[in-house]
Amino acid sequence: MLETSVRLLRLLALLQSRPQWAGADLADRLGVTTRTVRNDVERLRILGYQVRSSTGTTGGYQLGAGSAMPPLLLDDEEAVAVAAGLRVAATGGITGIEETSLRALAKLEQTMPARLRHRIDALRAATVSAAGRGPTVDAGVLTAVAGSISSREQLRFDYVGRDGSASARQVEPHRLVYTGLRWYLLAWDGSRGDWRTFRADRIRPRTPNGPRFTPREAPGGDALAHVLRGVSTAAWRYRVLIRFHAPLETIAERVGASAGALTPDGDGHCVLETGTDVLSDLVTYLARVGEDFTVVEPGELKDYLRRLGARFGAA
Numbered sequence: 001m002l003e004t005s006v007r008l009l010r011l012l013a014l015l016q017s018r019p020q021w022a023g024a025d026l027a028d029r030l031g032v033t034t035r036t037v038r039n040d041v042e043r044l045r046i047l048g049y050q051v052r053s054s055t056g057t058t059g060g061y062q063l064g065a066g067s068a069m070p071p072l073l074l075d076d077e078e079a080v081a082v083a084a085g086l087r088v089a090a091t092g093g094i095t096g097i098e099e100t101s102l103r104a105l106a107k108l109e110q111t112m113p114a115r116l117r118h119r120i121d122a123l124r125a126a127t128v129s130a131a132g133r134g135p136t137v138d139a140g141v142l143t144a145v146a147g148s149i150s151s152r153e154q155l156r157f158d159y160v161g162r163d164g165s166a167s168a169r170q171v172e173p174h175r176l177v178y179t180g181l182r183w184y185l186l187a188w189d190g191s192r193g194d195w196r197t198f199r200a201d202r203i204r205p206r207t208p209n210g211p212r213f214t215p216r217e218a219p220g221g222d223a224l225a226h227v228l229r230g231v232s233t234a235a236w237r238y239r240v241l242i243r244f245h246a247p248l249e250t251i252a253e254r255v256g257a258s259a260g261a262l263t264p265d266g267d268g269h270c271v272l273e274t275g276t277d278v279l280s281d282l283v284t285y286l287a288r289v290g291e292d293f294t295v296v297e298p299g300e301l302k303d304y305l306r307r308l309g310a311r312f313g314a315a
Contacts, residue, residue: 004040007032011040013073015051015063022060037061076116083108083120095136135201137183142176144205145185149173154210155187160202168206171196172213175223184231186223188216195219197230229261229273236275240282241296243271244289254289271296279304 007030014021014029023034030037041051041061050064074082086108089101109117148155155173160166171187174195178184183200219226240260244251248262248270255262260274276282279301286293295302 004043007036008040008043009073011037012044012049012063015044015049015061016073020060020062026061079108079112079116080119080123083112083116084123087120087124094142095138097139135182135199137200141200141203141205142183145173145176145200145203148205148209149175151209152212152215154213155185156206156208156210158204158206159198169198170210171198172216174215174218176200177224177227179228179231182231184227186218186227195226197227225261225263237277238275238279238282238298238300240274240276240298240301241271242274242286243269243294243296245269245292245294251289251291254291283308 010030011026014026023037026037027034032040041053044051052062052064054060054062083105086101086105089097109120112120145155154170156168156170158166159169169189170191171185171189173185173187175186176183177186185198185200185203187196187198188194189196243265245268247268248264251270251272252262255272260272263271263273265271274282282301283305295305
C-alpha cells in the first residue's frame with residue numbers, strides 16, 4: 001500500500017510537469033507496466049484529479065482542471081516562488097486578499113521542509129515593502145474588468161472622477177495596469193473618440209456587459225507606457241520632459257516605474273516624461289539620480305535651474 005501511494009505521488013508530479021504524457025513514457029519513468037499506469041490514473045480520478053486520456057499516435061494522459069482544487073506537488077523553486085508571491089499579495093493593493101493570502105501561505109509553510117522555510121525567512125528579513133500606500137481595489141472589480149477584457153465585451157460601469165463627480169461609462173477595455181501604487185484600466189471610450197485611463201478603485205461595474213468589440217492596438221503599441229505617461233503628468237501643475245545623458249537601462253534602475261514614462265532617445269540617452277507641482281522637489285529628485293541631463297520642458301524649470309545655479313555659484 002505504501003509503495004502504491006508513493007507511486008501515485010510520483011505519477012502526479014510527472015503529470016503536472018508537462019502538458020501531456022504517453023502511457024509508455026510514464027510506465028518507463030515509474031518502472032511499471034502500462035496496465036499499472038492505467039490503474040494508477042483511475043485511482044487519481046477517484047481522488048478528484050481530472051486526468052484525460054486519448055488514444056492514437058498522438059494520444060496519452062493529460063491533467064486537466066476539475067470542479068475543486070486538488071493538492072499540488074511543487075518543486076523547491078516553485079514553492080519558494082509561490083510563498084514569495086503570497087507575501088507580496090498580502091501587502092498589495094487588492095481589497096480582501098490579504099487574509100486569504102496569509103491563510104494559503106500558512107498552509108504552504110507548514111508543509112515546507114526546513115531548508116525552504118529558512119530561504120523564505122531570509123527573504124522576509126532582508127526586504128522591506130512600500131506596497132499598500134495607494135488605494136486598494138476590490139478583487140471583484142478586477143475580475144469583472146479582466147473578464148470583460150478576455151471576452152472582448154464592452155464594459156459598463158459607474159465612475160467617480162477626480163473632482164468627485166459621478167458618471168456612467170461604457171468603454172472597450174484594453175488592459176489592467178498596476179503601477180505598484182494604483183490599479184488603472186486603459187480603455188477606448190467611443191463616446192469621446194479617444195483612449196481613456198480610469199482608476200480601478202473608482203470603478204463600479206454594471207451588469208450585463210455591453211456588446212462584443214474588435215480589440216484595438218494600444219496607443220504607441222504599449223499599454224503600460226501610455227498609462228505611465230498619462231498618470232505621471234495629468235495630475236501635475238508642470239508637465240516635465242528630461243533628457244538624461246545615460247542609457248535607458250541605467251536610468252530605469254534609479255527612477256522606478258512609477259516616476260513616469262522612459263523612452264530611448266539616440267545612442268546612450270533617454271527621455272523621462274513626468275510631472276510635478278513643486279519645482280524644488282523635482283530638482284532634488286533629479287540630483288539624486290546622479291546623471292547629467294537636459295531639460296526639454298517646461299521653461300519654468302529651466303529658469304528655476306538658472307537661478308538656483310547662480311545662487312549656488314555665489315555661495
